[in-house]
Amino acid sequence: MIELERLIDHHCHGVDVRPLSRARLEALMSEAHRPEVPGCTQFDKPVGMVMRRYCAPVLGLEPHASPEDYVARRAELGGEEASRRLMRAAGTSDLLLDTGHRSGDILDVPGMAALSGASVREIVRIEAVMEQAARTAGSGEQLLTLFEAALAERASKAVGLKSIVAYRTTFDIDQSAPSRAEAAAAGDAWLRRNAESGWRRLEDPTLIRHGLYVALDLCVQRQFPLQLHVGVGDRDVDMPKCDPTVFVPFILQAEVKDVPITLLHCYPFVQESAWMAEVFSNVYFDVGFTLNFTGALARRAMEDALGMGPFFKQLYSSDAFGLAELHHLGRVQFQRMLSAVLSDWVAAGDCSVKEADRTAAMIAHKNAERIYRL
Ligand SMILES: [Zn+2]
Numbered sequence: 001m002i003e004l005e006r007l008i009d010h011h012c013h014g015v016d017v018r019p020l021s022r023a024r025l026e027a028l029m030s031e032a033h034r035p036e037v038p039g040c041t042q043f044d045k046p047v048g049m050v051m052r053r054y055c056a057p058v059l060g061l062e063p064h065a066s067p068e069d070y071v072a073r074r075a076e077l078g079g080e081e082a083s084r085r086l087m088r089a090a091g092t093s094d095l096l097l098d099t100g101h102r103s104g105d106i107l108d109v110p111g112m113a114a115l116s117g118a119s120v121r122e123i124v125r126i127e128a129v130m131e132q133a134a135r136t137a138g139s140g141e142q143l144l145t146l147f148e149a150a151l152a153e154r155a156s157k158a159v160g161l162k163s164i165v166a167y168r169t170t171f172d173i174d175q176s177a178p179s180r181a182e183a184a185a186a187g188d189a190w191l192r193r194n195a196e197s198g199w200r201r202l203e204d205p206t207l208i209r210h211g212l213y214v215a216l217d218l219c220v221q222r223q224f225p226l227q228l229h230v231g232v233g234d235r236d237v238d239m240p241k242c243d244p245t246v247f248v249p250f251i252l253q254a255e256v257k258d259v260p261i262t263l264l265h266c267y268p269f270v271q272e273s274a275w276m277a278e279v280f281s282n283v284y285f286d287v288g289f290t291l292n293f294t295g296a297l298a299r300r301a302m303e304d305a306l307g308m309g310p311f312f313k314q315l316y317s318s319d320a321f322g323l324a325e326l327h328h329l330g331r332v333q334f335q336r337m338l339s340a341v342l343s344d345w346v347a348a349g350d351c352s353v354k355e356a357d358r359t360a361a362m363i364a365h366k367n368a369e370r371i372y373r374l
Contacts, residue, residue, distance in 0.1 A: 001335060001339045002335065002338055002339040002342060002343075002356065002357065002360045003357075004331075004360065004361075004364045004365075005361070005365075006094070006365040006369075007091070007092045007093055007094070007316060007334075007364050007365060008093065008094040008096070008316060008364070008365045008368040009092045009094065009095050009096065009288075009316060009317055009318050009320075009330065009331075010096045010227075010262065010286065010315045010316065010317050010368045010372065011096060011098060011162075011227060011262075011264050011265075011288060011317035011319055012095055012096070012318045012319060012320045012321075013097065013098055013099075013101060013319075013321040014097060014099070014103070014106030014107040014108060014111065014112050014321075014322075015083050015087070015106055015107050015112065015115065015320075015322060015323065015324045015327070016028070016105050016106050016107075016322045016323070017079045017080040017083045017107060017115070018079050019075065019078065019079045020074070022067075022071045023036075025071060025074070026042040026043075027042075028321070028322040028323045029042040029043075029048060029051070031232065031233075031234070041067055043067040045295075046293060046294055046295025046296060046297065047292050047293050047295055047326075047329070048067075049295050049296065050292075050295045050296060050329060050332075050333065051070075051325050051329055052064055052065055052066075052070055054328065054329055054332045055325045055328055055329065056069075056070055056073075058089040058328060059073050059074060059077060059082055059085060059086075060073065061073050080115075082324065083324035084324075085324075086324035086325055086327065087115050087116035087117070087118075087324050087327055087328070088116065088117060089328050090116070090324075090327045090328040090330070090331045090332075091331065092116070092118055092327065092330075093118055093119065093365070094119045094120075094121070094365075094368075094374060095112060095116065095118045095119070095120045095121075095327075096121050096122075096159060096160065096368075096372065097109055097112060097120055097121070097122055098123045098125055098227075099122055099123070099124070099125070100124065100125025100127070100128035100162070101128075101321070105322070106321070106322060109121070109122050116327075119374075121159040121372075121374070122154075122157065122159065123158060123159065123160045123161065123227060124151070124154040124155060124160075124162065125161075125162045125163070125164065126151060126161055126162065126163050126211045126214075126215050127163065127164055127168060127202045127208065127211065129150050129151050129154060129211075130143075130147050130202050130207060130208075130211055131200050131201070131202050133146040133147040133150055134190070134191060134194060134200050134202075135200070137187070137191060138191075139184075139187070139188060139191070140183070140185060140187025140188035140189075140190075140191065141184045141187070143187040143190075143191065144180070144184055144187060144210065148214055151214060151215065151218060155218045155222055156222075158224075159224055159372045159373070159374065160219075160225045160226070160227055160262075160372055161215045161218060161219060161224075161225075161226050161227070162226070162227035162228075162229070162264075163208070163211070163212055163215065163228055163229070164229040165208050165212060165228070165229075165247075166228065166229050166230060166231075166233075166237075166241075166242040166244075167229055167233050167237060167242070168201075168202060168203045168208060169203060169204075169205040170238045170241035170242060170246075171242060171243065171244065171246035171247040172238075172241040172246050173205045173209070174205065174209065175209070175247065175250040175253075176209070176249075177209065177210070177213040178206045178209050182206055183206055183207060183209075185206075186204050186206035186207050186210075189204070190202070190204050190207060212226075212250065216253065216257060216259055219254075219257075219259040219260075220258070220259060224260075224371070224373065225259065225260035225261065225262045225284070225371050225372065226254065226259055226260070226261055227261075227262045227264055228244070228247070228261055228262070228263055228264065229264050229265070230242060230244045230265060230266050230269060230273065230285075231243075231244075231265055231266055231267050231268055231269050232265050232267045232289055239268075243269050243272060244263050244266070244269055244272055244273055244276060245272050245275075245276065248280075251276070251280055251282070251283060255282045258282065259282060260282050260283075260284055260371045261280075261282055261283050261284065262284040262285065262286070262371070263276065263277075263283065263284065263285040264285075264286060264288070264289075264319065265286070265287070265288060265289035265290065265317075265319055266286070267287070267289060267301070270287055270290065270301055270304040270305055271304050271307075271308070273285040273305075273309070274304060274305055274308040275308055277308075277309045277313035278308055278310060278313075283313065284313050284314070284315055284367065284371065285305070285309060285313065285314060285315065286314065286315040286316060286317040287301045287302065287304070287305045288316065288318050288319040288330060288334075289317075289319040291330065291333040291337060292318065292319070292320075292326055292329050292333055298333050298336075299340055301337075302337035302338060302340075302341050303341060306341055311362050311363060312366075312367055313367065314362070314363045314367065315363065315367055315368050316330075316334055316368070317330070318331065318334075334364075338360055338363065338364075339360075342356040342360060343356070
């Protein structure tokens with residue numbers, strides 16, 4: 001097994017340390033937003049299988065413990081102790097935490113640092129900052145001013161920014177910067193709609209484009225990356241339009257400004273993302289989510305990533321949300337799959353042991369150290 005002296009998880013979320021019922025635990029193992037199928041369990045799928053194999057021993061159970069035993073042992077230890085054991089077992093040295101999603105349910109940056117013992121830094125989600133600004137803005141123009149000030153303030157303490165544009169509008173939008181007047185008018189219309197509906201989810205493409213270009217300027221100033229959510233998400237994702245190749249016009253704008261763009265999760269567009277990392281000097285990618293959710297067959301995703309993507313462009317992420325299990329599993333799956341592929345290359349004489357170690361170090365930490373300046 002390849003040794004990982006430092007492992008930087010460049011995209012993950014906090015953990016819910018409250019006591020979790022079996023239903024809540026299973027909901028956090030699922031990307032679906034619907035009740036489970038009666039008589040069926042989330043443990044009967046790739047991530048559920050490897051979770052019982054690799055997380056059960058951390059909680060003092062035999063590998064392959066039954067779902068009933070696993071849930072009972074977790075409850076016996078308590079959510080906090082079970083999570084602490086799993087985070088410590090993962091031993092990830094650095095967590096870059098996206099704090100913009102359901103932050104009321106999960107630990108924040110200091111909470112995750114205390115739980116895991118890792119160095120924890122923040123990634124700020126731009127859409128969440130705009131939604132926050134909308135709480136007090138009286139006009140579109142004021143919304144822009146509040147948003148810009150808040151984003152600059154948050155960025156000053158963060159190591160990167162993130163956008164979920166693919167998720168909210170798809171990548172298939174006008175990708176140029178709107179004028180300030182256009183953005184302010186879109187802000188007026190959005191605030192009016194919010195007042196009528198009581199709903200503050202940002203889905204307006206003009207405002208999101210404005211946010212992206214403000215973010216790009218901050219990334220230039222701070223010399224750190226902009227993360228883009230790609231592919232997988234809730235069931236309302238319009239998947240073909242979340243293909244990152246659709247967003248090339250914007251990525252070219254970032255390339256001119258020398259801003260690294262890090263493509264997150266990438267499933268099912270792993271090959272497209274690897275190709276983009278090859279052709280655009282500023283594009284980086286990870287296959288984090290995919291490694292957990294493809295379980296025992298995660299090697300395929302790792303092969304796709306290593307098949308074209310330059311080794312100096314790949315990153316590690318767990319994309320864990322809510323469950324410490326997913327942080328632990330992220331590390332286990334990454335280490336197993338990377339080791340499996342690199343060992344075969346060494347055995348076939350394609351590379352030396354030294355080169356394999358150097359490649360693993362780039363993906364595990366050196367690339368992230370360079371672009372996030374850690
Ligand atoms: Zn995520």
